[in-house]
Amino acid sequence: xxxxxxxxxxxxxGAVIGLISGFMAMLFRKGSGLHAVAGNVFFxxxxxxxxxxxxxxxxxKPNKANFLVATLTFYLVSTAWMAARRRQxxxxxxxxxxxxxxxxxxxxxxxxxxxxxxxxxxxxxxxxAPIYFIFGTIALLCAVSDVRMxxxxxxxxxxxxxxxxxxxxxxxxIATMSLYPGQAKLFPDALRETNLLFIPHVxxxxxxxxxxxxVRRTKTAARVQSTGAVLQPAAAAR
Numbered sequence: 001x002x003x004x005x006x007x008x009x010x011x012x013x014g015a016v017i018g019l020i021s022g023f024m025a026m027l028f029r030k031g032s033g034l035h036a037v038a039g040n041v042f043f044x045x046x047x048x049x050x051x052x053x054x055x056x057x058x059x060x061k062p063n064k065a066n067f068l069v070a071t072l073t074f075y076l077v078s079t080a081w082m083a084a085r086r087r088q089x090x091x092x093x094x095x096x097x098x099x100x101x102x103x104x105x106x107x108x109x110x111x112x113x114x115x116x117x118x119x120x121x122x123x124x125x126x127x128x129a130p131i132y133f134i135f136g137t138i139a140l141l142c143a144v145s146d147v148r149m150x151x152x153x154x155x156x157x158x159x160x161x162x163x164x165x166x167x168x169x170x171x172x173x174i175a176t177m178s179l180y181p182g183q184a185k186l187f188p189d190a191l192r193e194t195n196l197l198f199i200p201h202v203x204x205x206x207x208x209x210x211x212x213x214x215v216r217r218t219k220t221a222a223r224v225q226s227t228g229a230v231l232q233p234a235a236a237a238r
Contacts, residue, residue: 004060007052014049015175018042022172023200026207039168043081046171050074064112065127065135069178071105072139073171079146080167089154095146103143109136138170162215169208176200 001009025038050073057066079098113132116124124132145163149155155163180187180197187197 007056007060010048011052011056014045014052015178018045018049018175019179021045022175026172026204030211039084042168043077046077046175047074049175050077063125063127065125065131068105068109068112068132068135069174071101072135073174075102075105075142076167076171080164080171083160083164083167086160089156091150091154095150099143099146099150102139102146106136106139106143109133109139158215158218162212165211165215166208169204173201173204176204
């Protein structure tokens, strides 16, 4: 087995295991043992998938769009996992390196998008300019989020949970889109015409929005409770 074949197998296996474990993690109750196990499997599988994908896109079958998306996915999973493990509001060398990686990835995406626009075909490596602009913009928004986190000295509570959920969910959505419509040729034409293959995408986005709203409400409730606890003694004193 050649190195290229081994990397391709690693990429495919990582994608399949990542998709299964990712949706299982979304189904299990957040904070439960099953959620943690599924999340760890998803983390390892997605690192294998994105790392091998980035290598293939850079050295084996050069494709700037695939490299851009693979690097972004690796970053999203890594920073999401770190947000879940780090309970205290601290930052370290990992966060600074992650910022450099995603900022460079986003900048490259915008540059490649401009190159695609200026080309005669309106593409770069066979991919249209919007692909580069969309993922490049996502990467730059992540970089802005990292700058804010570093400026604050870290995040805790609801913000930490929101960071974990949003980034893991985005990575899972990218993997889902890579399967379909990314590999639409694997599915029968009759099935594609029904649009049923977009159901996982809709469910994932809906679940992501639901949990983000839930986390935000929990944060607001905790703030109100904390404020009430502070004001109550003062009112009693009067």
